[in-house]
Amino acid sequence: MSIRSGRQTNAWSDNWWPCSPLRSFISPRAIANAGFSLSSMVADLVAADNGQWLWPEAWYDAYPVLINIDIHQIIAGVNDRLWWKDLDGNLQHFESGEVWNSLRNREDKVLWVNSVWFSQCIPRHSFHLWLVIKNKLKTQDRLTVWEAGSATNLQLMCCPLCKYDRDTRDHLFFQCHFSSEVWGLVRKYVDMGGVLNTLSSIIQWMELVANSRTLEHIICKILVAATTYFIRQERNNRLFSTLARNADALSKIIIDTVRLRIMGFKVSGEPKYDKILERWLISKNMALEPS
Incomplete structure (x- = not known):
């Protein structure tokens, strides 16, 4: 409190002097x-x-x-x-x-934040990707830390997608044979250079392009988030129901979702966008520059 009349400041309880209260x-x-x-x-x-x-x-x-x-x-x-x-x-x-x-609790600013949250993102996909990066998903390796279930049940746990290894975060995105195949199919639609099918490689790429506003990089960010989202959805479907889609079917859902999001952009008719739009089977008159 800055004293003027002194009538609004409690002498004993308020902070009006360096050693107050x-x-x-x-x-x-x-x-x-x-x-x-x-x-x-x-x-x-x-x-x-x-x-x-x-x-x-x-x-x-x-x-x-x-x-x-x-x-x-x-x-x-x-x-x-x-x-x-x-x-x-x-x-x-x-x-x-x-x-x-x-x-609030403050941590060091992360470099990948603008690759997860940006104006053209699909919010539920971005939220899921944030959980993936923070390793907050309830994967089987985390269940072992919580000591959930008997030791026998924990030993029987395996990835619902490939039936081979326990589904850890790094296994699901994208070292699992199934998810790796899906990632290989969808990444053909974008240019992500030497990015490998490992989460660490993808995060490293996300940090490099976090502040990029080019159409190519925006689509890449949307694709990464959508792929992790639908891989996780497929994992849950197989774990808790009888629903199962093959890699081709799942990759088509991811591609169609991203294409639909791109069609919502306001993209100009500049030649530099032609190849990108052709790759995603989008006509030029739908294209506008991402806002």
Whole structure:
């Protein structure tokens, strides 16, 4: 609080001085014995005639830190001002956003964020991809850490897609024989250079193109998210139902989903987009530049 009239700032509980609140070292009993109440405002502690502090002289011996408190010039009729100190220690106007940034748990900024969240993304696919990268999916390797099920059941666990290995995150995306085949089919529609069928290789690529706004890279980002989403969906279908699609059928669903998203773009008729649109079987009159 920045003191003006001193009528909006509690003397004991509010933060109006570097060592505030005063209640952190002056007890309620000492406050009461000095003739004040816990609801006293800063203005109540300043003498109207000479502007001196009204607390007992003995407090300077009991609480030497009070010596350093400057006497505030009271400006009658002007409300005290509320400020917020941001993470850098600068005083800012109070905003709920500043409170949130100060209270929330903050981690180092990741380089791939703009490859997951961008204006042209499919939100549910991006959310799923975020879970994949953070390794938050309930895969069988995580169940072993939670000690879910008997030891026999854990030994019998295997990937529902390839029936060979336990379905870990890295196995599903895309080292599993089935998911690797799907990834190989859909990546023919994009140019991802030397990206391998491993999640680490894909994340490394995502970091490199995170801030790219070219049509090619935007489509690549959408395709990566869609592929992980439908691979996970196929895994759950086979695990919890009798539904099963082969690699060709699943890759077609992924390609059709991405194509439909591209058709929603506003793409100009520039020649540089022609090959991309032809590859996705989209006519030129549907094309516009991604916003």
